[in-house]
Amino acid sequence: MMRFLRSAFVIARRDFTATVLSKTFIFFLLAPLFPAAMGGLFGGIGARVATQAQHPVVAVIAPKAEFDRLEAARAQITSALGDDAIVKLVGYSPAPDPAAQEKHLLASQDPPIRAVLSGGLDHPRLVGALGNDPATAGQLKLVIGRAKAGGFDKAPDVAVTDVHVSTGSLDADRVNTAWASQAVLFFLTLMLSTMVMSQLIEEKSNKVIEVIAAAMPIDGMFVGKLFAMLAASVLALIVWLSAGALLLQAVKHGGAASLPSPAVGWTTFLALAVIYFAMNYLLFGAAFLMIGAQASTAREVQTMSLPVTFAQMLIFALAATAINAPDSAQGIAAAVFPLSSPLTMLARAAEKPQLWPHVAAIAWQALWVAVILRLGAQLFRKTVLKSGPRTKWWRFGRA
Amino acid sequence: MLRQAQHEGLDRLAVEAVDLVKEFGDTRAVDGVSLAVPPGSIYGLLGPNGAGKTTTLRILIGIIDPSSGMRRVLGRERPLEAASEVGYLPEERGLYPAMHARDAIAFMGALRGLPLHEGRRRADQLLEEHNLGKWARKPIRSLSKGMAQTVQLLGTIIHRPKLIVLDEPFAGLDAINQGRLEEMIRRETRAGATVLFSTHVIAHAERLCERVAIMAKGKVAFDGRVDDARAKLSSIVRLRTRSSDGPWRSALPAGTRREGDEWVFELPAAGPEPLLRALLDGGAGIETLAIERPGLHDAFVAIAGDRVAAAMDQEKVQ
Numbered sequence: 124m125m126r127f128l129r130s131a132f133v134i135a136r137r138d139f140t141a142t143v144l145s146k147t148f149i150f151f152l153l154a155p156l157f158p159a160a161m162g163g164l165f166g167g168i169g170a171r172v173a174t175q176a177q178h179p180v181v182a183v184i185a186p187k188a189e190f191d192r193l194e195a196a197r198a199q200i201t202s203a204l205g206d207d208a209i210v211k212l213v214g215y216s217p218a219p220d221p222a223a224q225e226k227h228l229l230a231s232q233d234p235p236i237r238a239v240l241s242g243g244l245d246h247p248r249l250v251g252a253l254g255n256d257p258a259t260a261g262q263l264k265l266v267i268g269r270a271k272a273g274g275f276d277k278a279p280d281v282a283v284t285d286v287h288v289s290t291g292s293l294d295a296d297r298v299n300t301a302w303a304s305q306a307v308l309f310f311l312t313l314m315l316s317t318m319v320m321s322q323l324i325e326e327k328s329n330k331v332i333e334v335i336a337a338a339m340p341i342d343g344m345f346v347g348k349l350f351a352m353l354a355a356s357v358l359a360l361i362v363w364l365s366a367g368a369l370l371l372q373a374v375k376h377g378g379a380a381s382l383p384s385p386a387v388g389w390t391t392f393l394a395l396a397v398i399y400f401a402m403n404y405l406l407f408g409a410a411f412l413m414i415g416a417q418a419s420t421a422r423e424v425q426t427m428s429l430p431v432t433f434a435q436m437l438i439f440a441l442a443a444t445a446i447n448a449p450d451s452a453q454g455i456a457a458a459v460f461p462l463s464s465p466l467t468m469l470a471r472a473a474e475k476p477q478l479w480p481h482v483a484a485i486a487w488q489a490l491w492v493a494v495i496l497r498l499g500a501q502l503f504r505k506t507v508l509k510s511g512p513r514t515k516w517w518r519f520g521r522a
Numbered sequence: 523m524l525r526q527a528q529h530e531g532l533d534r535l536a537v538e539a540v541d542l543v544k545e546f547g548d549t550r551a552v553d554g555v556s557l558a559v560p561p562g563s564i565y566g567l568l569g570p571n572g573a574g575k576t577t578t579l580r581i582l583i584g585i586i587d588p589s590s591g592m593r594r595v596l597g598r599e600r601p602l603e604a605a606s607e608v609g610y611l612p613e614e615r616g617l618y619p620a621m622h623a624r625d626a627i628a629f630m631g632a633l634r635g636l637p638l639h640e641g642r643r644r645a646d647q648l649l650e651e652h653n654l655g656k657w658a659r660k661p662i663r664s665l666s667k668g669m670a671q672t673v674q675l676l677g678t679i680i681h682r683p684k685l686i687v688l689d690e691p692f693a694g695l696d697a698i699n700q701g702r703l704e705e706m707i708r709r710e711t712r713a714g715a716t717v718l719f720s721t722h723v724i725a726h727a728e729r730l731c732e733r734v735a736i737m738a739k740g741k742v743a744f745d746g747r748v749d750d751a752r753a754k755l756s757s758i759v760r761l762r763t764r765s766s767d768g769p770w771r772s773a774l775p776a777g778t779r780r781e782g783d784e785w786v787f788e789l790p791a792a793g794p795e796p797l798l799r800a801l802l803d804g805g806a807g808i809e810t811l812a813i814e815r816p817g818l819h820d821a822f823v824a825i826a827g828d829r830v831a832a833a834m835d836q837e838k839v840q
Binding site: 126129130133136137141145325326330331332333334335336337338339340504 | 580583584585586587602605608610612614615616617618620629630632633634635638677
């Protein structure tokens, strides 16, 4: 066993130093900036488009006093429901030719007008493209009704005292934490998986593989390669988490400590997050190393990447079904299935305080890491190291 | 003290194989190979490409398992258990291009259990001895092919193995480096190591080996001492006479052939004396008479056949 571990360590040390001490590792560390920047860019564009597309403007042809009553009624309703919940109103003074004014407004591009309201509060008349938008008419009825009732300044006062957290808000926050942590874990693993797939290409292309295979068990080489990549990833993760915490400290009062606490508490949650990241990485890494080991060239690895990515997304979807329902049949199935187990259990840690399921899950996942590594090493020996014709995948069981 | 003396069981074979078979699909690459490599010897595996030499070596050192048969390396039936005492140079050389020469050597030692710092220390020393000292901290990609091969060879022996397995070690080396490699092999055996190497160049085996196995089509056609291989053939006599004909001609054995102005025939079993007497008495007028001991190449032709020998000669030319 010591010899095995020592061999794995030799490989891990070589791979780790070759990865971390290379110039390309700087780009690796900067990797999260790219999706963040892309997210910011496309999010901004999307938000602007959504604002214009999803929030119709209704032109109101009415004297100013009447329009002010409508606006006041709208403001009272949006204070409870949110500004986006109710159509926006733009006031226009009545023109001598109402029909022409109505036609002109409906053709307006700035702002784009969904409908025109005229006729005053007593005989309101709405004209516009409302066939697929019954909500706009409904909202206007609400606003007009409120405006006609008056008494905008007679709303009862409610003394509001803000507390940091309540059970209602905590449940919602924990679901958000579960979802966010699962998403981060998924994307991290997704990013690393293709790197793992190409791990053996270097040795196979420069023929070092035979020197290694003659000196140590293939299992040791697989373990060494996998843990080297894990160590490099954890190093990067620490850098990213530290940078994230510093950023949060800078932009949010109280920093990371002000975030809503997960069910198991932040300290345990972060420890579990690191463990589940390691397990998720090791499970997928072992599987991808096994698949990637069959490839002889970078092009073959690229070809394999697409189906592998889709498979990962399916597993992410399975794990996501457990959010908000970790004890349901689907939640338990996702926790038991080895490849979705780390994602599911991390979400559970955000939502449920019990720790024993995590101990069992980590042991279960570790067992599967060992099984997949063993299988991968056997497959590699059978199909790759032979100097004669390769055994086909479908013949592996009979080889 | 010799490395071998540090090892238990001096009389035990360094490498032993019994009826090794390796099948790849429908192809039988190794077909019932049996070998016995004594400790401290230089043992050559001779044969043309495709004879099964590389597969045999890979089986022996544990890269692949045989389909059937038994192998034992330094007393262990699982060769990887003896990995720290074995050095292996594969036919297809392989090093990490970005690694420094000393680190590449130390890495190969570390794979075999040598601590990294000790590997680096020995690497510096070995590189100096091979006039590569100034390349120690240069990446492999900056070395010439010959230098890189030397680096890999040094990595093969950095941990001072008891058994050194070299697959076609002379391939790609110029004459000077081939001479250096031969000397290195002799030096390692003087230090007590056993060297097992494959080659398709008979001259190397003839110069270096005490024992050889001649392989063809996955089988071992001969396994034994080089002298025993040669002894399978009679010595060749080359005779030039002043007289072109006469009663002495009846003293020439059956199968005598004419090559230019020489008579060429196998030395009769009775030895040279009766032949000389008959030639002198018959008035042959001996101008020159040479008795040539058969070379390993001749033995190889006799053992493996003309076609296999021709194939090897062709590979040597290439």
